[in-house]
Amino acid sequence: MPPRPDHRGARTSSQPVAAEARLRLVHVAIAAAVVLLAPLTGRAAQVYGTLFKGGRPLAGASVAVACESGDHAEARTDGHGAYRLFVGHTGRCTMSVADHSGARAAIYSFDEPVRFDFAVVPAGSGFKLRKR
Numbered sequence: 001m002p003p004r005p006d007h008r009g010a011r012t013s014s015q016p017v018a019a020e021a022r023l024r025l026v027h028v029a030i031a032a033a034v035v036l037l038a039p040l041t042g043r044a045a046q047v048y049g050t051l052f053k054g055g056r057p058l059a060g061a062s063v064a065v066a067c068e069s070g071d072h073a074e075a076r077t078d079g080h081g082a083y084r085l086f087v088g089h090t091g092r093c094t095m096s097v098a099d100h101s102g103a104r105a106a107i108y109s110f111d112e113p114v115r116f117d118f119a120v121v122p123a124g125s126g127f128k129l130r131k132r
Contacts, residue, residue: 045109047073048084049116051097052132057081058120062098067091067109095129102126 051058075085096104118129
């Protein structure tokens with residue numbers, strides 16, 4: 001038979017402490033999750049905007065962002081030319097548009113979402129991105 005608490009509600013030294021051990025384990029697991037996941041959520045950067053070509057939204061274009069940190073993200077514009085993507089870190093990046101050779105621009109990602117609207121315009125034998 002397990003020992004009973006004394007008259008003040010305190011446990012005797014031989015009473016099992018499994019519940020306390022489980023509670024400690026839960027606290028440790030929560031702390032570990034916070035430590036491991038904090039860098040992933042605190043450093044992700046959202047880049048979004050709209051692409052235009054010839055004054056009209058550029059639908060179905062493949063957009064890529066490559067950052068100096070080594071992060072890379074890709075997205076496709078919707079029917080309104082809008083894109084949204086996430087890179088793992090903040091800092092200097094290069095945005096490019098596939099199927100439009102040379103269409104690239106330097107951008108910066110920040111902790112807060114940042115918008116970049118560009119027009120894809122002819123440039124020599126290729127294209128370039130011009131901020132709108």
